[in-house]
Amino acid sequence: MNPDALRGHMDALLLSVLEHQPLHGYAIIEALQERSGGALSVPTGTVYPALRKLERTGLLASEWATVGGRKRRTYRLTDSGRRQLEGERSAWREFTAAIGGVLRPGTGAARPSE
């Protein structure tokens, strides 16, 4: 996977894995890997700063917890984050439609339906 391809979609990914349950950073990375069928290996240096940014902007909230002697910062979606996730989903659909419309093999002309 071209690493640049993730650009601009990271927020959506993070919000999405937190939609139904709170998770800590390390578990988020594993969830991304699992839910993408192994295709996404997002490094910690990407995830942790991104999570902090999302908290700073009010889309996530976090609490510290100690589990098995290890400290975890567990993130959860805020209401604002939930709304944002919906927006990210529409943006994703529009994005794939736009790129897909160009990439779709065909005559070279626009083809509204396939």
Add this chain to the structure above:
Amino acid sequence: MNPDALRGHMDALLLSVLEHQPLHGYAIIEALQERSGGALSVPTGTVYPALRKLERTGLLASEWATVGGRKRRTYRLTDSGRRQLEGERSAWREFTAAIGGVLRPGTGAARPSE
């Protein structure tokens, strides 16, 4: 459209619009706009350097032409570019599958089929 989202997909877009006919830069920009349903407005400062890079790497070839008193540099796919386009298409499918697998609304667990 979030401009960052294009990152890593520009080459695929350019190769794709040139698949069935050679075009010059300005026409490529219009083709992208049209085939994306108006969603893609790629600035000249993005397209022209990208085209030159693709020519430098052997995926495109170009010739100058004068039409109606205006000079155009017309680009066409090389064989290498044609092969590359196939690769870009698979990469796109894998990419959308990976992101889509995470973004898809659901239970929060991986769901192989919908």
Add this chain to the structure above:
DNA sequence: TTGTATGCATAGATAGCCTACATATAGAGA
């Protein structure tokens, strides 16, 4: 002669992701 469309191009800024590194605990195995 002014504006708009066409047409190519470069310099420099932007910004999001990645690499590399630092730190720490738990537990397995030698």
Add this chain to the structure above:
DNA sequence: TCTCTATATGTAGGCTATCTATGCATACAA
């Protein structure tokens, strides 16, 4: 005891593809 791996969080700095802003030039309409 020592080492290695997995777990867990975090920062600093680099990279680079794209964007912004700008420049130049021709054709044509108002």
